[in-house]
Amino acid sequence: MNVREHALLLKGLRGFSEEEVLERSVDNLLFFLYAPSVGSGWQADRAKLKRFGLGDEPVNWGDLHCVGVEKFADGGFLVTIEEASPGACPKLCQWVASWLGKWGWTDIRVETEW
Numbered sequence: 001m002n003v004r005e006h007a008l009l010l011k012g013l014r015g016f017s018e019e020e021v022l023e024r025s026v027d028n029l030l031f032f033l034y035a036p037s038v039g040s041g042w043q044a045d046r047a048k049l050k051r052f053g054l055g056d057e058p059v060n061w062g063d064l065h066c067v068g069v070e071k072f073a074d075g076g077f078l079v080t081i082e083e084a085s086p087g088a089c090p091k092l093c094q095w096v097a098s099w100l101g102k103w104g105w106t107d108i109r110v111e112t113e114w
Helices: 003-014 018-031 046-051 090-102
Strands: 034-037 041-044 065-071 077-082 108-113
Touching: 003 018, 018 065, 018 077, 018 090, 077 090, 090 108
Parallel strands: 077 108
Antiparallel strands: 034 041, 065 077
């Protein structure tokens, strides 16, 4: 059972839509890019950003999150991440889409917006 299949099982048990499950999965991925901070609670983990090649894109790391998931009739999804420059964060979009693909969501498009 992959992450998507497990999430869909929980969806049925807890009443979440697949879009809600996917949105939570995206937010969990984004949260992985942060580290605890004494002063602010959480801050972008510069070492992780460097390792994944994400540190040079125009992103507001103070409030990065998924704001929506749209499911298309063909079964694909559009994921929208807010607080990143539209069209200027291809590495972030690819990183998220790649992980979602590994977890079982295979037809994913990721876009960013301010």
